[in-house]
Amino acid sequence: MDKLSREEVLHVAHLARINLEEDEIEKFRVQLKKLMDDIDKIKDVKDYDEEMLISPVDHNAPLREDSEGKMLEYKTVMKNVPHSTGNFVEVPVMLNE
Amino acid sequence: MSKYLDKSIEELHKLLKSKKIKPIDLVEEAFDRIEKNKDLNCFITLNKEEALKKAKELENLEVDNLFFGIPIAIKDNICTEGLRTTCASKILENFVPIYNATVIDKINEKHMIIVGKTNMDEFAMGSCSKTSYFKAPHNPWNFDKITGGSSGGSAACVSGRLVPLALGSDTGGSIRQPSSHCGIVGMKPTYGRVSRYGLVAFASSMDQIGPMTRNVLENAELLNILCGKDPKDLTSTDKKEEDFTRFIGENIKGMKIAVPNYFVSDIVSSEVRDKFNEIVKLLKDKGCSVDYIDIDYIENAVTLYQILAMGEASGNLARFDGVKYGYSYENPKDLEELYTKTRQIGFGDEVKRRIMVGSYILSGENANVYYDKAMGVRDDIKKSFEKAFKKYDFIIGPTTTTEAYDINEEFNDPSKSFLDDILVIPVNMAGLPGLSLPMGFTNNHLPVGLHIIGNFFEEAKMYKLASFIEKELKLNLDPRGGKDE
Amino acid sequence: MNNYKTTVGIEVHAELKTKTKMFSNSANHYGKMANTCTNVIDLGYPGTLPTVNEEAIHLGLRAALVLNCKINKHMHFDRKNYFYPDNPKNYQITQNRTPIGVDGYVLIDTENGKKKIRIHDIHIEEDTCKSIHSDKSSLLDFNRAGVPLVEIVTEADMNSAEEAVKYLEKLRELLLYADVSDCKIEEGSMRCDCNVSVSKTDKLNTKVEVKNIGSISNVGVAIKYEEERQIALYEKNETFKEQTRRFDDKTMSTILMRVKETGNDYRYFPEPDIPFIDLTDEYIEETRKNLPMSAEERRNIYLDAGISKVNVEKIIQNRTVSDYLNKFIGKINLVIASNLLLGDVAAYLNKYEMKLEDTKLTDEKFETVVKYLDSGKINSKIFKDIIEDIMENEESIDEILENHNIKEMGEDELIEIINNVLENNTKSVEDYKNGNERAIKFLMGQIMKETKGNANPVLVTTKLEEMLNK
Structure with missing residues (x-):
């Protein structure tokens, strides 16, 4: 790739939900550019067939019988939850939806 | 202190069975060795209290299997209920899983004793274990050298004889490459051989848990108890139960071996190449045929790996957001800040780079340009390996291009961590089994590994070749040089 | 004002009637205490992996069949990546490349006869958490996380609120009668999002997505409201950006939620944790045969x-x-x-x-x-x-x-009663014989009165006619 702009760095940081400090933007810009140059090499690969490999396994997915298994106690659910109110997991206001 | 832990598992089993020793003797000795080698920084979390308690409990039980009462170390990306599992990341610094990985259930069934969780690259992303939030482990052969990675802590604690056995995980060489640098035996089984349930995912279509041990026999023995189809992991494969040790000791005469030209090209240091050539000579002397072949697309493997592993990782690591578990940025002004600050503070740079590039790869039109094409070429790599295995029993090469480098050496090149694994990554692309076996020492007296690649689900056959070579080489693989501690 | 043409496309989410969730074996129950129907998979715990509910695939296939879809026999799942607290893994497992059904249709009745509403695709996916909102925070209940869903996407084939309502009624009926879903809009087991645009020409104008409509009839209300609102804007020569609005059932109007930026970037990729699923011809035929x-x-x-x-x-x-x-x-x-x-x-x-x-x-x-x-x-x-x-x-x-002492009267007793009635009503008998058909009704009434309703009316009619014509 020719160049990677500051805006593009901020865009991928947004997609990945990672805040970047002002002084980090340039550092990551240089590093990401290097990695993007690496992956660009895929464009030079010729003569491959169209079939795609999603996973190396050859078998089909076994299906699970629709019967109920063990569930967690609500107290266990809350063990690792950083913020909760009553039975609920709490997050800052969800604006968008 | 007695040196029980230098004995083989089979010897220890006999001692336990005949009540000459108790599990607690082994556990205490392990913690004593860990304590004395604290500087190696092999462990992130020790399970001392629980391990001693369990050892006591085992005294009331019958010694019913080979691994009964044997201490084991677990890489810190494998979930252990009630025992902190950090993935060497700040974001999981205080994370205590509420469930066990399937392999942990299997280990517990055999009444093995988990001594602790081993150091690693953060989320298994790296090739020298230096991306760990808890600082890098050191190589028992030379304190100033890296262990390799990402399963660096597991490799170092087995190599340093702190514990006889460890579990690692391998996405692009993370078992085999540190095994090579630390002079131990590390197996990445065929994709689907061992359940991934409970292994914190890095790249789901490549990740595989495997055994890391002092010798070939114990490696095969440990794989015996790890493998098997798991209804909780749809990619685990239904295979007839088998004993992976069953061919060990058999003659290898007449076996057909291939060496990809790429594996002996100038990407490999001459010192490592020389060691490897000695092995080739040995095999020929013992009646094997060795052909140099080309494997199509093998030179593209690292690029495919970068695209697919970073893409999958960007999805797999999205769940760490400060909502359900793990580090959570305090008093965020809004939801966006909770996400972006939690992940900014929680992840290290290597992880950030990989998930940012992964997001880029999958974004909009790029998905087609990079990701779909990489999946397409990945299929071709698999096919070209399959073609080779129609003619050959094994494909071999060196595991690493060089010996372990200096731990203080700083690389500004973000590609470095991928290039370190250039010889081992192709195996993960195809889903094949790969094993690293010590093949000798460099002039700096650092071990280097031989990489044996087998056909799908032919681990037993690989152990046969590996144990044969191991026996021929008779290397002294104890970094303490047989000296008392 | 009426030379505008309305175009509507609809996306429906319907929860499948299974006992357990799509990718885990925790219970698919509605109305339980918050966060009591979950396991580590539903919570998106690190290291967990999905398993596939056989019954959900079966119900998904049924739905695809009743919607006359072509079936993707070699199908897999994909990950749809977006960050949102109700999305535990921050990716949703869905079907993007190989939806279970494509190119189907639903027939609706219109004034001009049957109309075909084309189904672009139907795919299987997992539901999100339920969330409750207040001013200072949002609360999450993971009970709904992972409940199996089908999403049914139409082409933009509807041209009025009435057609949209008819489509939804028909769709609901199809899913209900195929035992695929309860389709209870009030409980959220069926949810509709509509894309509405109006245009004077054949070229489609900017579309507006309306979400959260709580009933089928309100879909009609929402579309009519949007028609008027958009036309009024165009008439004032105003334009607007593609946007998402929600229906407010208090004011019966739509309210702006957000203006869409440059397309959603969901970064789809195939789900590596779930191998392919092959639906055999036998299985498909068996399912078709056994449809209710x-x-x-x-x-x-x-x-x-x-x-x-x-x-x-x-x-x-x-x-x-x-x-x-x-x-x-x-x-x-x-x-x-x-x-x-x-x-x-x-x-x-x-x-x-x-x-x-x-x-x-x-x-x-x-x-x-x-x-x-x-x-x-x-x-x-x-x-x-x-x-x-x-x-x-x-x-x-x-x-x-x-x-109740209700027994049918014996024939002899009945004949006696008929005789009595005929004797006491000679005028009516006469009328009947003169061709007055109504007279027989009167006689019947008299007889039934006498029998206190205990006689078999069919028998009474036969006997009466027989005796009159003697």
């Missing part, structure tokens, strides 16, 4: 049996009644049976707030009572008298009739 009888087929049977159009629709509206009635096809008079079910039986159930299966009405009793009504052995008045006994007692219909 469709509403359309039921309608035809009922109409053929002579049930009125109004009553047929009433039956179709009530799946329980329809299923009950279907047990007796070919055995009894369906008109009488349906009249009972929609009339006295429904009234009884309403009065006591009961369900049919909670009563003592057995299939045998129902069959008998309908046959008695049909043959005239009893009449509807008698039925009203004994319905409480039928519903509440274990006794057979015959035993109930006996207890």
Whole structure:
């Protein structure tokens, strides 16, 4: 790739939900550019067939019988939850939806 | 202190069975060795209290299997209920899983004793274990050298004889490459051989848990108890139960071996190449045929790996957001800040780079340009390996291009961590089994590994070749040089 | 103002009627205490992996079949990546490349005959958490996280609010009768999002997505509101950006949620944790063969049996009644049976707030009572008298009739009564013989009065005619 702009760095940081400090933007810009140059090499690969490999396994997915298994106690659910109110997991206001 | 832990598992089993020793003797000795080698920084979390308690409990039980009462170390990306599992990341610094990985259930069934969780690259992303939030482990052969990675802590604690056995995980060489640098035996089984349930995912279509041990026999023995189809992991494969040790000791005469030209090209240091050539000579002397072949697309493997592993990782690591578990940025002004600050503070740079590039790869039109094409070429790599295995029993090469480098050496090149694994990554692309076996020492007296690649689900056959070579080489693989501690 | 053409496309999410979740074996229950129907998979714990619910695939296939879709026999799942707190892994497992069904259609009735609404695709996916919002925070309940869903996406084939409503009613009926989903909009087991645009030309204008519409009729209201709102803007020469609005049922209007930025970037990729799923031809045919009888087929049977159009629709509206009635096809008079079910039986159930299966009405009793009504052995008045006994007692219909002292009058007794009536009403007999057909009705009435309703009316008619024509 020719160049990677500051805006593009901020865009991928947004997609990945990672805040970047002002002084980090340039550092990551240089590093990401290097990695993007690496992956660009895929464009030079010729003569491959169209079939795609999603996973190396050859078998089909076994299906699970629709019967109920063990569930967690609500107290266990809350063990690792950083913020909760009553039975609920709490997050800052969800604006968008 | 007695040196029980230098004995083989089979010897220890006999001692336990005949009540000459108790599990607690082994556990205490392990913690004593860990304590004395604290500087190696092999462990992130020790399970001392629980391990001693369990050892006591085992005294009331019958010694019913080979691994009964044997201490084991677990890489810190494998979930252990009630025992902190950090993935060497700040974001999981205080994370205590509420469930066990399937392999942990299997280990517990055999009444093995988990001594602790081993150091690693953060989320298994790296090739020298230096991306760990808890600082890098050191190589028992030379304190100033890296262990390799990402399963660096597991490799170092087995190599340093702190514990006889460890579990690692391998996405692009993370078992085999540190095994090579630390002079131990590390197996990445065929994709689907061992359940991934409970292994914190890095790249789901490549990740595989495997055994890391002092010798070939114990490696095969440990794989015996790890493998098997798991209804909780749809990619685990239904295979007839088998004993992976069953061919060990058999003659290898007449076996057909291939060496990809790429594996002996100038990407490999001459010192490592020389060691490897000695092995080739040995095999020929013992009646094997060795052909140099080309494997199509093998030179593209690292690029495919970068695209697919970073893409999958960007999805797999999205769940760490400060909502359900793990580090959570305090008093965020809004939801966006909770996400972006939690992940900014929680992840290290290597992880950030990989998930940012992964997001880029999958974004909009790029998905087609990079990701779909990489999946397409990945299929071709698999096919070209399959073609080779129609003619050959094994494909071999060196595991690493060089010996372990200096731990203080700083690389500004973000590609470095991928290039370190250039010889081992192709195996993960195809889903094949790969094993690293010590093949000798460099002039700096650092071990280097031989990489044996087998056909799908032919681990037993690989152990046969590996144990044969191991026996021929008779290397002294104890970094303490047989000296008392 | 009316030279604008409206274009509507609809996305429906319907929860599948399974016992467990799509990718985990925790319970698929509605209305349980928050965060009590979960496991580590639903919570998106690190290291967990999905498993695939067989029944969900089965129901997804059924839905695809009733929507006349082509089936993707070699299908897999994909990850849809977006950060949102109700999305535990911050990716949703769905089907992007290989939806279970594509290129289907639904036929709706319009003023101009049948209209085909094309189905772009139907895919299987997992539901998100339920969230409750306040000013300072949002609260998450993971019970709904991972519940199996099908999403059904139409082409932009509807041109009015009425057509959209008809499509949704039809779709709901198809899914309900295929036993795929409860389709309870009020409980959120069916959810509709509409894309609405208006244009004076054939070229489509900017579309507006309306979400969170709580009932099918409100979909109509929302579309009409959007039509007017958008036309008014165009008439003022104003333009607007693609946006998402929500329907507010207090003001019956749509409210702006957000303006869409440069397309959603969901970064789809194939789900590596789930290998391919192959639906064999045998399996597909077996599923097709075992589909429950469709509403359309039921309608035809009922109409053929002579049930009125109004009553047929009433039956179709009530799946329980329809299923009950279907047990007796070919055995009894369906008109009488349906009249009972929609009339006295429904009234009884309403009065006591009961369900049919909670009563003592057995299939045998129902069959008998309908046959008695049909043959005239009893009449509807008698039925009203004994319905409480039928519903509440274990006794057979015959035993109930006996207890009420209702027995059919013997032939001799009946002939005597007829003779008496004929003797006392010579004028009417005369009228009948002169061709006054109405006279017989009067005589019938007199006879029934004398028999106190205990005679079989069919028998009375036959005997009376016989005696008059002697």
